[in-house]
Amino acid sequence: MIELKEKNKTRIAVRELVEFIMRQGDINSQFVTSSSAVEGTRVHQRIQKMYKDMYLLEGIEYVSEVSLKLDYQYEDFTCTIEGRADGIVDYGNETFMIDEIKSTAQDLEAIDEEYNELHWAQAKCYGYIYGIQNEKETAEIQITYGELEGKGIKKLKKTYSVNELEKFFNGLVEKYYKWARFSMEWKETRNLSIKKMNFPFPQYRKGQREMAVYIYKTIIENKKIYIEAPTGIGKTISSLFPAVKAIGEEKAERIFYLTAKTTTKHIAEEAIYKMNEEKVRMKTITLTAKEKLCFKEEKACTPKQCEFAKGHFDRVNEAIWSIINEKDNLNRETIEEYAHKYRICPFEFSLDLSLWCECIICDYNYVFDPRASLKRFFETSGDYVFLIDEAHNLVDRARSMYSAELFKGKILKLKKSISDESKDLSRSLNNINKAMLKYKNMIEGSDSVVMEKLPEDLYRPLNKFIETAEKWLVINEASPNHEDILDAYFNINAFLRIWEIYDENYVTYIQKSNEDTIIKLFCINPSNFIRDIIKKGRAAALFSATMMPMTYYRTILGADEKDYTARLGSPYQKENLGLYIANTVSTRYKDRETSKARVIEYIRTIISCKNGNYIVFFPSYKYMKDIYDIFIEDMADIEVIMQDNMMNEKEREDFLQNFKDDSKKTMVAFAVLGGMFSEGIDLKGNRLIGAVIVGVGLPQICLERNIIKDFFQNKDSLGYEFSYMYPGMCKVLQAAGRVIRTAEDKGVVLLIDDRFTVKQYLRMFPEHWKHFQTINSRKDFEDKLRYFWG
CATH class of the missing domain: 3.90.320.10 (Lambda Exonuclease; Chain A)
Structure with a gap:
């Protein structure tokens, strides 16, 4: 501000x-x-x-x-x-x-x-x-x-x-x-406290000092750095500490700590609290999605429908003054407390408060998504530091942010529903439907068509709809069709926005989807967009435990030739991790029916050697359910839980509560590889002592994955690797990383698939996995486990 x-x-x-x-x-x-x-x-x-x-x-x-x-x-x-x-x-x-x-x-x-x-x-x-x-x-x-x-x-x-x-x-x-x-006095207070700050732990873990130094150097030199830092280094504090130091020295203006998951937001908050214990004074805010923050069940931001919207601007400055004078850490609970007290919209309140904060913890989309980015910061450049956690997730998230799609069925349905109310709107929707029908006819006899150009016939009818809808929406607020027309307006506007930036990194595909037809402008390579956004700041650090191979992530995440790269070793003794590969089992789709018995045999073996909590990760929900149904038949003495396909935040928290640190019995959780429990969760100590990973994590074969494959095959002959192998192995490494979280942890990981020991996969093993052992029978595995557990 x-x-x-x-x-x-x-x-x-x-x-x-x-x-x-x-x-x-x-x-x-x-x-x-x-x-x-x-x-x-x-x-x-x-x-x-x-x-x-x-x-x-x-x-x-x-x-x-x-x-x-x-x-x-x-x-x-x-x-x-x-x-x-x-x-x-x-x-x-x-x-x-x-x-x-x-x-x-x-x-x-x-x-x-x-x-x-x-x-x-x-x-x-x-x-x-x-x-x-x-x-x-x-x-x-x-x-x-x-x-x-x-x-x-x-x-x-x-x-x-x-x-x-x-x-x-x-x-x-x-x-x-x-x-x-206030700003002048706060700046002096902040800088003085930061200058006195020491690293907020008694000592650095192995790799922590190196990571902090790398990031500080990157900030000073206005660069980007790509860091592979294994689980346990303490990436969050190692990135925030040097960035906060730079703020105190006025080498930077603001930190954006970007995450893909709520759990990693909480870890960033905890790192800030740890620095507060060192008497650091810094305004930090965690931004929460509007849908989660809104106090009303009906999400309508009008004074007639929401008492928090009514008179919001009469009271918001008083609320801002109160909270910035009383609080340094503005998390969700604090924002909601003050929003209730002053009867204001918590979401708009949080956006205003971000202008007064040096550290903003938020989802990727607040920076990278053209539909949701914080315009108050990014219409121009600033001395911002972007700390991008779990950066491997940004690849597919960015593809989604810079893609747009239209559904023919929705257009036709809306055209019919509005026909009696507005002939002009109905006509414009009908023209869109006609244009889409032409492209639908292109896929007769097949499921899809891919074009390396825009669907030009759509441009005029889409723009005509925008023009017509704008006039209609202003004067038809009370119409029962208003919300549906508004949704279509925003969706088509987003489609046209992507149309304007469409280039050689895009394709257009037309695909059948059940009874509908989709036309999608698909961003294959988002690297240019990521690079352009990061240039709006001073420096950026992109880090993850899984950035193998580094050349892939540098390519896809917008690295320039002179940007830095760092790879840090594991801070833990490799002897604390028992890593085994069952390389006589194939979990390829065609072999899954015949491999079920072997998979179940290995799961039973790993849990029989030591009581405790285990997770088994599967390549799909169906395969997981099939194994689960067989597995529980004669496991009455063991607690078995299974991840549901659709779980809300409370259900996810309840699921994780089953991992108790002092459990005397065995509990086995079934989860999906690459899902909500395979990364971003921190089960320290005895909360998790083992993981079984079934398969090499390959994404499901689909049109988009094959488009990515063809694109990068033509570009540098690494199509299969970029579209399937590297993303799959990233899931495996993330899931395995749930087991060892501290220096005191000890646990086992079993990889089930014969592909794990072929050279293409072995090249992606991190240094602290080089001690793996292969197993060829249940007895062999049991002997190795008993030796490991002593």
């Missing part, structure tokens, strides 16, 4: 100052056209030209887009306040006019002088700056409203003395001063 470049100096835009100090009223998520920015520029240019021509006839110059800046001294700080006036007319005497142009979809008849106080305030600030800098006495403040549709305008004008504007301006700055003063 407040940009502090030097001690006791701040910088803020006129619009930000006015909107922050004077905002009031309700949150109202009623539809506003997405074309407002583009159309708004067009309206501005039209009105500016009209005024230039009009004043020219009178021999007066109307000057547009005038940059204004004032260094304003207030008490002990200097504030640079700047902005750009849409138009200025200087009459050549003591009087001048400021013109502020606003585009609107509102009926001009409904707009009067009371329509928007912020518009007047912004223009009055420009009037004061221009007036005192040009020794004027009187200012005409004019607001010109221009129609988005049509060419109508409405002018409103008030006259002020420059002295009156000075009083108004001083009042704004006086209210702003306490926020600037």
Whole structure:
């Protein structure tokens, strides 16, 4: 919010100052056209030209887009306040006019002088700056409203003395001063505490100091670094500690700690709390999805439907002031507590609070997803440090973020439902359906077609729908079809947004899906987009326990040639992990029926040698269920639980509660490889003493995987590796990493598949797996296990 470049100096835009100090009223998520920015520029240019021509006839110059800046001294700080006036007319005497142009979809008849106080305030600030800098006495403040549709305008004008504007301006700055003063004092407090900070543990684990040094060096040199750091190094604290040091030295402005899962957000929070024990003062916030934070069952952000939206802006600044003066760590519970207290929207509150925080813990999408990124930070660049945890997950997440799809069946259904209410909308949807029908006909006799070009016939009907829907949505808020049209509008808008960035890293595919047809703009290689986003910051560290082979992850995650790479060894004694491979069993799809008995035999063997908690990871839900049904028949004395296909947050937590540290009996959990329990969970000590991994983790064969395979085969002859082998082995390594979490842990991992001992897979084994042993029978395995457990 407040940009502090030097001690006791701040910088803020006129619009930000006015909107922050004077905002009031309700949150109202009623539809506003997405074309407002583009159309708004067009309206501005039209009105500016009209005024230039009009004043020219009178021999007066109307000057547009005038940059204004004032260094304003207030008490002990200097504030640079700047902005750009849409138009200025200087009459050549003591009087001048400021013109502020606003585009609107509102009926001009409904707009009067009371329509928007912020518009007047912004223009009055420009009037004061221009007036005192040009020794004027009187200012005409004019607001010109221009129609988005049509060419109508409405002018409103008030006259002020420059002295009156000075009083108004001083009042704004006086209210702003306490926020600037807070930021200045907080910055000093923060920096002093960080400079005194020591590493928040008695000693570094093996590899921790190296990782911290690598990341600090990367930040100082404005680079990226790709780090493979095995489980147990303590990647979170090793990345946050040097980044926080850089904040304290003012080498960086803000940290974004990016995660793929809620569990890793909690680990990042715990690392911050650990630094707080070292008396570190730093504002940290964890951003939570709107759906999870919302207090209402019906998610409707309008003052009529939500009491937290009603009057939100009347109370939010008081809430911000309270929380930033009372709390440093703004986690979900704290944000909800203050949002309830002040009766404000917790989600919008959290976004505002992020501007006051040095460390933002959030999901990847807040930075990388073009539909959800934090525009308040990323419309321009900043001295940001991106710490990207479990970076292997960013590959497929980024592909999803930069892809878009349309379903023909949904378009047709919507066309039928709206036909009686809006002929124009129904016609535009029908034209989309016709265009999609052409592409549907391309796949007659097959399941799919892949094209290395855009579906050009769709462009005009899609744009026509956007244009028609924008007009309809504004005036049909109460329609029973409003929500469905709004969903289609956003979906088609997202499709067109991806259309604009479509390049050689994309293909278009048309595919049958049950009774429907999908047209998808599929991003195969998201590396350029990842690279461009990271360039909006100062530095980035992408780290994971599984970044083998490193060349693959550097390629797909947007590395530049000069970016750094680091590979760290395991901090634990390899003797603590018993690693075994059953390489006489095939778990290929064609062999699964015949291999069930052998798989069950090995599971029973591993759990029979020592009581405790085990996880068995399977390549699919079906295979897991088939094994489970046989396995439990004569295992009455053993507790067996199985992951469900659809589990909410509470059910996931309940599942993990079964892993008790002091369990005297044996418990076996069945889970899916690559699923919610195969990474990002921390079962220390005796909560988990063994894992069985069935298969090499290959993703299911599908159209998209084959598209990726063909793309990278043509590019560097590594198609199968990029699309199947590397992602599969990543799942295996992640699942195996659940067993050894601390230096005191001891446990066993069994890999079941004959492919694990072929050279392509052995090359991907980390250094701390080189001591693996192969087994060829149940008796052999039992002997090895009894020896391991002593």
